[in-house]
Amino acid sequence: MLREYCPTFLDVFAGKSATNLAKPEARAVLAIAPTPAHIAKFTKARIMAALRGAGRQRGLDAVRHRNPRRVAEPQLRQSELIEKAMGCQTHALLATLDTACAGAADLERAAVKAFQPAS
Known part of the structure; x- marks a missing residue:
């Protein structure tokens, strides 16, 4: 999705x-700024x-070297309406990714707990 508009x-x-x-x-950063237009607006x-x-x-x-505001630098962009729609879709995909990351973290904690020596 990001390749298409950002x-x-x-x-x-x-x-x-x-x-x-x-x-x-x-x-x-993606949660608060799903489009280049959003990122351009904040400090x-x-x-x-x-x-x-x-x-x-x-x-x-180190953020200075990988400054997220670079996302708003001039680049080929979609129309405003298309970019907004893609931003909405990105938010939906981000929710799925957040859930998957939380599940992976839960699994990691369970594995660590399961393999700890009994005390």
Whole structure:
């Protein structure tokens, strides 16, 4: 979906692996800004707050090198109506991804608990 209307988001957050989109920081920014038009409207402070809200505590200065506002840089864009519709679809897909990530975290905790030595 992002390749269709916001390919720069993939460059900023996915890097060399599409699975980086499952990271809490990428999902947090995508949740508050599902389109380039949304990202263009907020400040770096708001981005940093979203990253902190996603649990990122260290390396926030590294955001300067991967600045999420780059998503709003000039690029080939869809019409406003199409971009809004794709943003809505992205929110729906993000909800599914959030659920899958929560399930994976639950499974990880259960596996760790199951393999801990009995005390």
